[in-house]
Amino acid sequence: MTKSVSDFINEYNESGDYANLFEQLYVQTTANDSAPPWVKHQAHPHLTAWADKSKLSGTGKRAMVVGCGLGDDAEYLAKLGFNVTAFDVSATAITICERRFPQSDVAYVHADLFAMPQDWQQAFDFVFESRTIQALPSNISEKSIAAIASLVARDGTLLLLCHGRDPQESIAGxxxxxxxxxxxxxxxxxxxxxxxxxxxxxxxxxxRVVYRRT
Ligand SMILES: C[S@@+](CC[C@H](N)C(=O)[O-])C[C@H]1O[C@@H](n2cnc3c(N)ncnc32)[C@H](O)[C@@H]1O
Structure with a gap:
């Protein structure tokens, strides 16, 4: 029986098995000729608006896209001149990126935020994180934040996008x-x-938050 996205999410909220959840979501939606609900097949509008406003240019710089999904943000940054690496915990998402953009210069990598290659430490001038922290249980958000921060080079920039709330608001999943x-x-x-x-x-x-490593 085909599971709905909310079936997957309910199971995930119970099990916390994030790697399997995302992989299964990409596998099943691809089999149905669709995509997970966050996929827009275009770069995130907050990324493009901020890049325009800041006149972001990537020439001679390295960028990293965290939890890159189907690759649209990574491709956008490559067009701005960055040397881009993009990773996701879902092997299927990475395969789809490679199929969608066969001529791409982006290095798409199947990797887990919590087991990244050592040579990614403080290696990127620009890091883009959109909605990965919030996709992981709130009891590991500090660990997720530390892992993402570790990618930013000295004087490098991190652009973060996430759904926000007041500290006293409760969240269920x-x-x-x-x-x-x-x-x-x-x-x-x-x-x-x-x-x-x-x-x-x-x-x-x-x-939408911008950070810099000092
Ligand atoms: C809500 S989606 C957001 C995708 C994309 N960043 C965007 O904003 O459209 C979260 C993404 O993070 C990936 N992800 C979840 N946990 C991860 C982890 N531990 N390491 C790397 N990627 C992860 C998922 O596979 C999924 O592609």
Whole structure:
């Protein structure tokens, strides 16, 4: 029997087996000629808007895309001139990226945020994290933040996108939206907050935050 996305999510909320959940979601939606609900087949509008505003240019620089999904953000950054690496815990997502963009210069890698290659440590001038932390249980968000922060090179920049909430608001499951209080873990990992945008989205809020390693 075909499981719905909410069946997968309910199972995930009970088991916490994130690697298997995401892999199964990509496998099943691909078999149905569809895609997981977050896939838009275009770069995230908050990434493109921020890049335009900041006149982001990647010439001579390395970028990393965390939890890259089907690759649209990574391809966008490659077009800005970055030498891009992009990784995801789902092997199927990575295979789809390689099939969708056969001529791409992006290095697509099947990897887990919690077991990344040693030579990625502080290796990237620009790191883009969109909605991976919130896809993982809130009791490991500090660990997720530390892992993502570790990718940012000295003087490098991190652009973070996530669903936001007030610290006192409770959350029951995916997406585990983040509060500003939780995001303070970035400063504990030596990333200074440079910009913080809190924008309404649907019935909720979306945070767009820029950090720099000092
Ligand atoms: C909600 S999706 C967001 C995808 C994309 N970043 C975006 O904003 O459209 C979360 C992504 O993170 C990936 N992911 C989840 N846990 C991960 C982990 N531990 N390591 C690497 N990728 C992970 C999932 O496979 C999925 O592609």
């Amino acid at each position: 995916i997406p585990w939206s983040l509060s500003r209080k939780e995001l303070q873990a970035f400063s504990e990992n030596h990333l200074e907050e440079l910009e913080f945008d809190d924008v309404p989205e649907g019935n909720g809020r979306f945070f």
